[in-house]
Amino acid sequence: MTYAELKDFTFKSRHIGPSSEDEAFMLQYLGFKNSEEFISAVIPDEIFDSKHQVFSIPDGCDQNHALKEINTISKKNVEYRSLIGLGYFSTVIPPVVQRNVLENPNWYTAYTPYQAEISQGRLEALFNFQTLISELTGLQISNASLLDEATAAAEAISLSFAVRKNKNARKFLIDKETLPQTFDVLKTRCEPLEIELEIFNNNNFQIDNNVFGIFLQLPGKNGRIWDPTSIINQAHNFDALVTVAIDPLAQVLIKPMGEFGADIVVGSAQRLGVPISCGGPHAAFFATKEIYKRQIPGRIVGRSVDVEGNPALRLALQTREQHIRRDKATSNICTAQVLLAVLSSFYAVHHGPDGLTSIAKKIVKYRACFESILSNLEYPIDSYSRFDSIDIYCKEAAHIIQLASDEGYNLRVLPIGSDIINSRGFGVTFDELTCDEEIYKLYQILAEIKGKKVQDISTFFDHNVSLSQIPLRDKPWLQQSVFNTYQSETELMRYIHHLVSKDFSLVHGMIPLGSCTMKLNAAAELLPIEWNEFSSIHPFAPKNQLAGFEEIINDLESWLSSLTGFEGVSLQPNAGSQGEFAGLLVIRSWHMSRGEGHRNICLIPTSAHGTNPASAVMSGFKVVSVKCDDYGNVDLDDLRNKSKTHSTNLAALMVTYPSTHGVFEPNIREICQVIHQEGGQVYLDGANLNAQVGICRPGSYGIDVCHLNLHKTFSIPHGGGGPGVGPIAVASHLTPYLPGHSIVNCGGKNAISAVSAAPFGSAGILPISWMYIRMMGSDGLRKASSIAILSANYLAKRLDPYYPVLFKDPNGLVAHECILDxxxxxxxxxxxxxxxxxxxxxxxxxxxxxxxxxxxxxxxxxxxxxxxxxxxxxxxxxxxxxxxxxxxxxxxxxxxxxxxxQSPxxxxxxxxxxxxxxxxxxxxxxxxxxxxxxxxxxxxSRINNAYGDRNLICSCPSVEDLEEINSL
Missing domain, CATH: 3.90.1150 (Aspartate Aminotransferase, domain 1)
Incomplete structure (x- = not known):
């Protein structure tokens, strides 16, 4: 066997479905001699890159080689026990859930459950998640997850603003103990909409008629937990809505926030069985009152019936979503973390209410013990009630943090965002992993600083300790049978597989969805994300502990820049929708830096993804539609007219390429020139990048900013509707405005504020795309794009006599997808x-x-x-x-x-x-x-969608509901 033949046994032969013989057959069927002749017929000459283009990407390799490389990289991360908190906690994913859900392609290769008849298992798991959140928060409506706590908080502002009674009110009050990353994202979301943020101290609260909403953090970043009743009542006197960000394990013990009168409750489900993973992906939750069911963001799973009268689940109230309502949408379908919500729902099923209560009480017990130790050692302690965290300001803080680090512990550096040298205090947050040995080790460190002897820690335990200064939960909760039946592993394993047997995924066959790219998510790509060296890392850990992640991030930024022809990349956006939002804000900031902040018109073709106009409105732009011609291309005459008409205020054009109609528009360079001539920027929706990688580069044909869907083009699995990663790539003049972060140094020198809670978004799944690119190499990526286009054209030609293909290019060809009429x-x-x-x-x-x-x-x-x-x-x-x-x-x-x-x-x-x-x-x-x-x-059988919307039920019946039903 020759070396050339050996090279064919790289990963690309595993990833690409058609064999060389199959490829030759399809080419012959389409009338082409070879792949290069075919691709050059599909791709317009003006953007086509020759086969000899140079990429800064290593040659492809086999799976074992790549796994060895990434294993070496992972060892560069330093695996400390992080007690930093700030919304991120160590947790234990039950092994039965890890093996049967997280590692199971039946779960992670499934698509968003729009075809509900073949998605009943996933829908039930999400229904359980919604039930869990409604029971936790005491609110009637919960969605099926959002991206992270910070963006969930931002969605709460949007809802509060949309339904405000006083339409002149534009002020939103924020608790000064709000997590810093949440404040970052709130600032980012509010500034384009001219919403005024004002920080308040809950000990000195004031409100007026200009306030439409209030945000409370419980517990706060300092660990304080308190009774919000007075503030909520005052807010309601002024018709302001109150949002509370609650820790879910704290909410296990505290009276539900809905019973305090909260209008919206948000939070992160991360500590319910999902690894930290350097900041994500994690499912956020969002619950509200039933009156706001048509304004709630994200997906809602609702109960309906099929045509035979059997109970069935489906996605409810979809008319809220942006693929229907576009710029007037109240929901964004891309803002979900389904797989992570499923993990948390099974975590709750595994533990049940008693198990969750036990975990929460254990955390309180250890926090109280540690507080007693601090008091015994005469460290200064502020007098207030806490759940899991404590902040201490003392002159010995830097020494304590360093000694803890020497023993393998990361403590919170205070003030948040400072370094050890400049620290004035330290903080500790306890979690599910906290144990006696850990408390004893911290005790030793603190005692050494004070020169005191260590006692038996049992003397500091108060087994009757509870939270004070806030009412506690006093009614049975989570009594539904699903949370009280499957505590044995045998029963839970069977339940998980009972649900998964109802779901169609890539395990069963092709999912031929246009614009969603349901490609292989190889096992070798997913293996590293479960390694402790990646999964246990805190996003705010010291920089010297993150060298492995830094290498993964740097490699991906370099590779993605090379593949797209752009100068800079930000991996912070944790969904395609967030990438759109970030990209538009970068454009907006660039205009403002040039004294042209008045530019607020965003041109969007009528064929665009629904997320485009929704994101434009969120970014402070006004949307103006551009017509498409009979071939599905942007109407150049209309584009010129609209560009001229709005020349003074033109900010951007959002274009999808290849077009949403499934063709490579031949005039893309001219389209860019038209916009640039009028002072605007061109934004490319990268949803269809799978037709371009290795073949043409957006940065080379006039695009200024582009978002990339790593969960499509670069092999991160959809997970039933999330996780996703939507980084942006930008031209050199826009790199100074790439998103930054208040805690971690990242982004450009004139960075916009954060768009996601974690500095590098869903960093925990970046190893998947790293593995994909590393194993494919530049030749493999080009081959993948070529075969994707070839397969689409093969299908189009075979099916055209039966279902006419609606749009084709001048050569009668399509891109990587086709529309059947x-x-x-x-x-x-x-x-x-x-x-x-x-x-x-x-x-x-x-x-x-x-x-x-x-x-x-x-x-x-x-x-x-x-x-x-x-x-x-x-x-x-x-x-x-x-x-x-x-x-x-x-x-x-x-x-x-x-x-x-009658189907199905x-x-x-x-x-x-x-x-x-x-x-x-x-x-x-x-x-x-x-x-x-x-x-x-x-x-x-076929589900009655209208019935489900008319009779909205989006959680399992409560105990009271069950009693009422049983009495009928």
Whole structure:
């Protein structure tokens, strides 16, 4: 075997589905001799990079080699026990949950549960999460997670501002003990909207008619816990809404914030069984009163029924979301952390209310013990009630912090953000991992400083200790059976697999979703994220303990800059939507630095993702739509006219490339020139970057800023709708404005304030993309893009005779996705696009994207990871459905009672004693040849969406509800 042949056994041959023979067959089918000839026909000449372009990326390698490299890098992180707190805590993920959920591709390769009939397991786990949060907070409505605590707090401001009674009120009050990273993000969100933030001290609270909302942090950054009743009542007297950020384990013990009168409660579920992972990803929670159900951000899982009357779950109230309401949306579908919310829900199921209470009480016990030790050693202690943390200001602080560090402990440096040398105090936060040995070691350090002898720590324990100065929970809670049934590992393991058996994921087959790129998430890429060297690191740990993360971050920034042709990269945005927001704020800051802060017009093509106009409005811009022509391209005449009309105030154009219609627009350079001539900047939505990597570079053809979806193009799994990472790449003139952070030095010299809580966003999953790029190398990445485009064109040509491809380029080709036009079927036969989507479930497929960006169409994206046989299986399914439609047209099948209208068919339906349908059970269940050998069964029949919205139920019944139901 030659060296050249050996090189073919790199990872790219594992990642890319079609073999060389398959590739040659598809090229021949499309009429091309080789891959380069094909790609040069798809990519416009003006942006096409030759095969000999140079990237600062090492050659690809096999999995073992990459794992050895990243293992060496991981050892550069120093694994200290972090007692820093500030919203990040060590926790224990139950092994049964780690093995059966976090490490299970059934869970992490699933898509957002829009096709609810094949997502019932994930939806139930999220329903449990919502129930947990509602029970914790005492509020009726909870969403299915947000990105992090800080952005959840920012969403609370948005809701409060939107529903304010006094439309002239523009002031929002913030507790001075708010976590610094949360304050950063609130400042970022409010400044473009001209919302005035004002810090208050809860001991000297004042309010007036200009205030529309108040934010409280319990416990505060200093650990204090207190009764907010008086402030909440005063706020309500002025019609101001009150948001409370609560620690979930503190809320286990404290009376629910909803019972205090809080209107909104937010927080992070991280300490409920999710590793710190240098700041993320972690699921945030958001709960509110039922009156605000149509303003609550994020996804809501609601209960409905299917056509047979069986209970079924689905995403509720979707008309709030930005793919429908665009710039008027009250919800952003990209702001969820589904996999992490699922982990926390199973953590709660595993422990139950008694277990959660035990953990919370243990933390209070250790905090009280430590407080007694401090008092015994005569350290100054402020007199107030605390949950898990304590701050001490003393002249010995720097020495104490250093001694603790020598013993492997990170303490909080006070004031927050200062270094050890300039510290005036230290803080300690206790968590689930705290134990006697740890308390004793800290005691030794503190006693040594004071020159005192150490006693037995048992003398400092008060086993009856409780929180004071705040009412405690006094009613049974979390009594639903799901939280009280599965405490044995056997039962929990079975429950987890019972749920996962209801979910379609990449384990079962292709998920051909346009614009979402459901590609392989290789096991080797995911292995490192569970290593302690990555998962246990605190985001605010000393810099010298983060050398491994720093190398991963530096490599990714360099590689992504090289691949996109930009000068600088920020990894802080922890979702694509956050990347859009950050990119637009960078543009805004650049304009302001030039004395052109009046530029506030953002042009957006009508084909754009719904997140684009929503993000533009959040960034303080006014949206002006630009038409598209009959080929799906930006209408250049309309663009020129709009650019001229708004020349003085033009800030930016947001464009998706390749376009959302699935083609490479040939005039992208001219589009950029039109905007630049009028003083604007061009923002590229990087959702479709999987068609560009290694082939063309946005920074080279006129784009100024671009966000990248690492959870799409760079192989981080969707996890059922999150985690995601949405970094931005910018041209050189914009690098000074990349996002910064108040605690960790990052970003540009004129940085905008933070857009996410952690300085590097969801740093814990960056090793996934590092592994992907490292194993693929520049040649492998180029090959992946090429095969993705080839596969899409193969599907388009095969299916075009049956479902016309709506948009093609001048050569009759598409990019990495194509839009199939089903609108004539509705006009002629009453067949809806939803009928085809549901029937695909019977054929063993997840549906493509339906009715977006064009109503009545399917947008299909196969990705490079699917084999030719899987592509053909999908084509055969779509052709089979078209044949069924022809039988309806010819009168052979009833126009109403037919396999499409009655789909999907469950096992229960197929095996029912009653079968009154004019088609066979076999045709219903096994429409493809040999499908009997392997069949994924939808667990419910078609769901009644309207019923679920009219009768919104988004959590399990409470004890009182159950008693009422049982009495009927």
């Amino acid at each position: 089903l609108r004539p079927l509705k006009t002629q036969l009453g067949i809806e696009v939803e009928d085809v989507a549901k029937r695909l479930m019977d054929y063993g497929f997840h549906a493509p994207t339906i009715s977006w960006p064009v109503a009545g169409t399917l947008m299909v994206e196969p990705t490079e990871s699917e084999s030719l046989s899987e592509l053909d299986r999908f084509c055969n399914a779509m052709i089979g459905i078209r044949e069924e439609i022809e039988q309806i047209k010819s009168g052979k099948i009833d126009p109403i009672n037919n396999p499409l209208k 068919h469950t096992l229960k339906t197929i095996t029912s004693d009653d079968w009154d349908r004019p088609y066979s059970r076999k045709d219903a269940a096994y429409p493809l040849p040999n499908q009997e050998k392997y069949k994924f069964w939808p667990s419910v």
